[in-house]
Amino acid sequence: MTRSPLALRPYLASLLCAFMLLFVAASCGNDKGKVEGVNMLYGTSGKVWKTAKETDAAGDKVKQTDAQQEESLHVFSNNTYTMTGAAGATQGKFAFDQTAKTLTLTPDGGTTSNTFTVETLTDKKLTLVGNSGAKLMLEAE
Secondary structure (H helix, E strand, C coil), rough: CCCCHHHHHHHHHHHHHHHHHHHHHHCCCCCCEEEEECHHHCCCEEEEEEEEEEEECCCCCCCHHHHHHHCEEEEEEECEEEEEECEEEEEEEEEEEEECCEEEEECCCCCCCCCEEEEEEEEEEEEECCCCEEEEEEEEE
8 A cells, every 4th residue: 555645744744743742842951061251140230049959969859947048048149149048147248150160169268169160051040069979950040
């Protein structure tokens, strides 16, 4: 039995649409590994980041306490930051190296700094990876 090429046209069009939909969904949904410019950290003058999720070095989700869920990181365009939480506020300076994909936070008056690998940095998402491999996923308010 032979089929007319015209009979296959709706089937091929549906198949093509399905592939296009899958491609668009796959390319839009994942920002992991995308590290944009430093201005994504602070927007026009300042931005507030809140914890969305935290995982340990093994990749297991870490349960956040109520106090931890209320913590926030305020990042400002003058390379300063403020971390607020139940224990109070910590202020300091930050340095972002886009090439190395690192963010270094140095508290005012502190002798040590904390450097994180920046896994994702977009206008709405920031994922920091500590030396142990633990991850902190933040979302902009």
